[in-house]
Amino acid sequence: MKSFAMAVVALFFCVAGMTAAADKAALMAKGQKIYNEYCKTCHQANGQGLGTVYPPLAKSDYLKNTPMPQIIKEVVNGKSGKIKVNGKEYNGVMAPLPKKYTDDDIAGVITYVYNSFGNSGPVVSAADVKKHKKK
Numbered sequence: 311m312k313s314f315a316m317a318v319v320a321l322f323f324c325v326a327g328m329t330a331a332a333d334k335a336a337l338m339a340k341g342q343k344i345y346n347e348y349c350k351t352c353h354q355a356n357g358q359g360l361g362t363v364y365p366p367l368a369k370s371d372y373l374k375n376t377p378m379p380q381i382i383k384e385v386v387n388g389k390s391g392k393i394k395v396n397g398k399e400y401n402g403v404m405a406p407l408p409k410k411y412t413d414d415d416i417a418g419v420i421t422y423v424y425n426s427f428g429n430s431g432p433v434v435s436a437a438d439v440k441k442h443k444k445k
């Protein structure tokens with residue numbers, strides 16, 4: 311009986327894990343599409359940034375060291391002012407995200423950036439976006 315209960319518990323965690331992996335894959339696919347249609351213009355195809363104007367997302371220490379709620383706010387509401395990314399100073403303007411993108415879209419694109427270009431970061435959910443996107 312005890313081993314049956316353990317098997318049920320194990321199965322539960324296995325299914326939960328598979329669901330999480332499927333969610334991540336779906337977010338990554340959606341995020342890649344949005345990255346390529348929107349973010350790529352500035353941050354470039356491999357997230358390497360461009361010159362002294364657009365900072366890199368690839369292996370960005372800023373992305374890694376800034377708490378996720380703030381990253382969500384900046385991507386949604388835009389960001390300007392001096393920042394340092396991988397030792398280089400930038401002082402540009404990132405416009406707010408076009409309103410057509412849903413919380414799910416935003417979760418996808420941030421998850422994509424967090425887990426692409428040599429980065430390894432968290433999975434962002436639509437609920438995280440909803441909670442943190444307000445200024």
Ligand code: HEC
Pocket residue numbers: 345348349350351352353363364365366367370372373381385389390391392393395400401402403404405407419420423
């Ligand atoms: C019009 C150009 C432009 C677009 C489009 C754009 N960004 Fe940015 N992004 C910038 C600039 C410029 C900065 C630096 C702002 C500053 O100097 O304060 C920046 C900064 C950032 C940062 C923090 C700095 C870093 O390099 O880690 C992140 C994260 C980021 N952008 C993610 C995104 C994502 C995700 C998208 C697409 C949803 C996107 N950006 C679209 C121009 C852009």
